[in-house]
Amino acid sequence: MAGTRRRGAGRGRPTLEEVAARAGVGRGTVSRVINGSPRVSDRTRVAVQRAVAELGYVPNRVARALAADRADAVALVIPEPETRLFAEPYFSDIIRGVGAGLADTDLQLLLTLIRTPKERQRFADYLAAHRVDGVLLVSVHADDPLPDLLERIEIPAVLSGRRSAHESVAYVDSDNTGGARAAVAHLVERGRTTVATITGPLDMYVAQCRVDGYRDALRAAGREVDPALAVAADFTEEGGRRAMRELLARRPDLDAVFAASDVMAAGARQVLREQGRRVPEDVALVGFEDSAVARHMDPPLTSVRQATEEMGRAMARVLLEEIEGGAGRTAVPPRLVLPTELVARASS
Amino acid sequence: MAGTRRRGAGRGRPTLEEVAARAGVGRGTVSRVINGSPRVSDRTRVAVQRAVAELGYVPNRVARALAADRADAVALVIPEPETRLFAEPYFSDIIRGVGAGLADTDLQLLLTLIRTPKERQRFADYLAAHRVDGVLLVSVHADDPLPDLLERIEIPAVLSGRRSAHESVAYVDSDNTGGARAAVAHLVERGRTTVATITGPLDMYVAQCRVDGYRDALRAAGREVDPALAVAADFTEEGGRRAMRELLARRPDLDAVFAASDVMAAGARQVLREQGRRVPEDVALVGFEDSAVARHMDPPLTSVRQATEEMGRAMARVLLEEIEGGAGRTAVPPRLVLPTELVARASS
DNA sequence: GATCAATCTGGGAGCGCTCCCACACTGTCT
DNA sequence: AGACAGTGTGGGAGCGCTCCCAGATTGATC
Incomplete structure (x- = not known):
């Protein structure tokens, strides 16, 4: 169902241009202030910030994403056949950790469930459609085709756990x-x-x-x-x-x-x-x-x-670095192994 | 593996324009085919579809979102203080249901954890930044400020559970x-x-x-x-x-x-x-x-x-209807109450 | 053969941003 | 005095799509 149009709920909200007009400066300058560029004089910066406040301006991230060729989002992929995962705190802890790790970023967390080959295809299309800057993949099986796909299209990715002793994709695992x-x-x-x-x-x-x-x-x-x-x-x-x-x-x-x-x-x-x-x-x-x-x-x-939540946090951190890293990346993908701890109770 | 980096891993991928050129038609026509408009002759449609296939064209959804003023995404909001939720299958079942309900839609599911007032503000900004077409809100407390916020800015929303007997926002609850x-x-x-x-x-x-x-x-x-x-x-x-x-x-x-x-x-x-x-x-x-x-x-x-997964599915369905519905909405928000079932085991 | 509606199609005009080039302005150094 | 970096700044040119308006084409009707 290619939706009907959801008219103007957001249109009418102030744009960069309007802020610029109000502050008496050019678009470029407002953009610089918004994005924290240092090449703006203090006087101008203050003026712009006032205009932003007065207008209640919020940047339109869709427009930003299009112009900058970024998505401002990362996907957390959960292979759903693995229902087991869902029933256990493991999964929620990972989510929580990732959420925390992304908290003071502009990145949005996308949750993607993949249960069928068809859905995998859909996801591949997402990647192609340029919707995410990076991918977090939970609970990889040795025969999962996804890691290879990610590697092929060269999108930043981090696994939780690894497929083998010599994992070629970045990962965070526990000991x-x-x-x-x-x-x-x-x-x-x-x-x-x-x-x-x-x-x-x-x-x-x-x-x-x-x-x-x-x-x-x-x-x-x-x-x-x-x-x-x-x-x-x-x-x-x-x-x-x-x-x-x-x-x-x-x-x-x-x-x-x-x-x-x-x-x-x-x-x-x-x-x-x-x-x-x-x-x-x-x-x-x-x-x-x-x-x-x-x-x-x-x-x-x-x-x-296992330090599951910490794993999630670490995954986010590693992914962030990969995304930041941009062009000149190291040959060796980051890998991280977190410690585990025995909790003794009455059963032993 | 060497060479150019992301910043452009996506650029260079075929665009509408290129498909149009290849098919020997105009941009508008390709757009119509992609979006399943009926006002295209069969001959043209086939030609376009061939070009799409040959080029491996995937529409850029960011561009689409900007142009059409849609986001193609809905947010599932989870109030995280409610950690309890996370530890229980309830939450995962809801997610699974929502995922299923959205499966053959173009909508992406965004997971949003909100634990602090600061994060609530961030989320409000997201809504303002026009990033989602609708909101699913899980486990509402009577004093949660979010439902009112959603109502105020008139964005399609569905709650799981309700705040009181006369809930003003659309909801799906169980009996x-x-x-x-x-x-x-x-x-x-x-x-x-x-x-x-x-x-x-x-x-x-x-x-x-x-x-x-x-x-x-x-x-x-x-x-x-x-x-x-x-x-x-x-x-x-x-x-x-x-x-x-x-x-x-x-x-x-x-x-x-x-x-x-x-x-x-x-x-x-x-x-x-x-x-x-x-x-x-x-x-x-x-x-x-x-x-x-x-x-x-x-x-x-x-x-x-509780039919938790079904609740998630229902929430998705209701939200979809609300989004479709567009501006002229009915006065009464949709409400749905799903049956529950006693499972007798040894404890009684 | 001309007229008119019905149908299909091309492409201009944005959407709101980022990028980047060119053009001010400062001072500083010959 | 002129030349020259070094800062700030404005705004054009897109990003890839959707919308929508004309214009082209078709077939039916008089």
């Missing part, structure tokens, strides 16, 4: 390996001898990292890494349940589980209860993400907290 | 009264005799409605409404705890609680456990919202589900 390591070390310290893990889908780099941390910690403690103690799931509750059953079948003697996400830990917890294992007495349980789910579990779940 | 009524009726049917309620802040209309439903249901069942059985809280977990303690102190004989939100129900549940009351054996518990919290509680919480 998944370190967090997992801390979680497992904690279990070992508490005297657990048989520590199992429920991993995420191993084609996702984040899942890979968390397994690595698990192994690192065991090795560092001089333990042997038993492949039978690792079962892959898909970051869902149901996946967590299945994996837990599998683990108990394989190794009934396990006394600790490190789940690579809180939601999977919740699934595991249900199975443990069904099978009469007490948490933490019989089996200690640790999750990852420190989401609301963790706090509401019974007993409350020990988990690895 | 809070009916939902509460169903919840309490359910408790009564199950043979509960002393049904208490933990309400939201009573200056919020939504809270008011849920109390009304509670009372309706009791009266319909021929029960007397005892004011001692209602305690107000603030939709937080801590508030739920406090209210539950108060209720138990007042009426140790209560055997059911209807909490006006899941989160408050979670708080209440903790206090019940502390005080040795079993759920549902001793006290039945029902929440409202059917959020993730409800499903993860122990026992899983009976709750009232």
Whole structure:
């Protein structure tokens, strides 16, 4: 529906030209004052500012965008098949962080949901239509075509998380390996001898990292890494349940589980209860993400907290730099890994 | 990867003019084809469409916005002090719904977080700067100055929820009264005799409605409404705890609680456990919202589900109509109330 | 064959800004 | 005195589109 016309709601509002007339100066000068150029005498500047105030002038950003070939907006892209994301605070924290990071900028934050190839195409068109100055991409899958697209059309972009160890697009990630390591070390310290893990889908780099941390910690403690103690799931509750059953079948003697996400830990917890294992007495349980789910579990779940909001903030910062950077960019895209922190609760 | 930078990554991309040249027609004609005007002969249309395809032309929406005095965007405003919202699926469902509702439109969805008066001012400037065609406002408080602002500057707007029984701005709400009524009726049917309620802040209309439903249901069942059985809280977990303690102190004989939100129900549940009351054996518990919290509680919480995503979709639809409607608007703003549904689980 | 409405089409005139060039003005240095 | 930087400043020329008005074309009618 190519809309009907929304007449003049905004027409009639003062323009640059009118401000200039009122201040008795030229358009160019007003523009300079508005944009904080230093090449304006104080007297003129004051005069213009008064005119602006008196007229209640607000620059028309659409006109500015057209003239300057900028969009004054960045897109935050959320791949929606990933519904999981939405249900968890992760996503909202990212948004909040990005919002904060952009707060004293003129940049508007555009939220873009992409669930279908068709929508991806639409988004590509947006980029082409010149609607954004940069892109923030949340929760990338290894096979996501979007990062490559962004790279090809050379638009500033920042990912949250990375697709692999050698990510070519700028990213902000959290220390998944370190967090997992801390979680497992904690279990070992508490005297657990048989520590199992429920991993995420191993084609996702984040899942890979968390397994690595698990192994690192065991090795560092001089333990042997038993492949039978690792079962892959898909970051869902149901996946967590299945994996837990599998683990108990394989190794009934396990006394600790490190789940690579809180939601999977919740699934595991249900199975443990069904099978009469007490948490933490019989089996200690640790999750990852420190989401609301963790706090509401019974007993409350020990988990690895990510600085999610800070990640969002960092993404904004990095993107800003990329946009600023303009022509002469460094060859290496910025990358940032934020620390994680173990939050011990009653489940371990 | 070397070479020219953004400032022009978009310049150089085909324009209307070039398409016109290639198709051997005038600018106006191409514009008509692009915008689906019927006043173009089939032959011309086809020629233009071919040129568009060959050149890979994508209209520059910024230019369009300037020329047509439209923004091709709507803002979804989220009052951020309301952090609660963010932690719950409510918010994400709304977003998803709005996204879906806007899907086959040219409208871009802008997410705007407002946490401070300063940010509110910024947003007012956005509106003035003509950046959006309409506004979606989530979770309005009775004292929120935004709806009045929107009304004053006469920009199409839709609220989720309303500020009072006679809301002057268009809104989409869910049937809070009916939902509460169903919840309490359910408790009564199950043979509960002393049904208490933990309400939201009573200056919020939504809270008011849920109390009304509670009372309706009791009266319909021929029960007397005892004011001692209602305690107000603030939709937080801590508030739920406090209210539950108060209720138990007042009426140790209560055997059911209807909490006006899941989160408050979670708080209440903790206090019940502390005080040795079993759920549902001793006290039945029902929440409202059917959020993730409800499903993860122990026992899983009976709750009232809102059609949240559908609300988002409806908001988009209503806004679209308002925007289309243009200047000559009807006196009565559109209003829509969506049904709610009781989801019975083990807690009742 | 002329007339007239109905339909289609080209292109001028903006939309409100930024960019940038040219033209003042200052002083300062020969 | 003239030449010469160094500042400020005005305003033309777009940015890529939509609007809308004439003008061209068509076909039907007298």
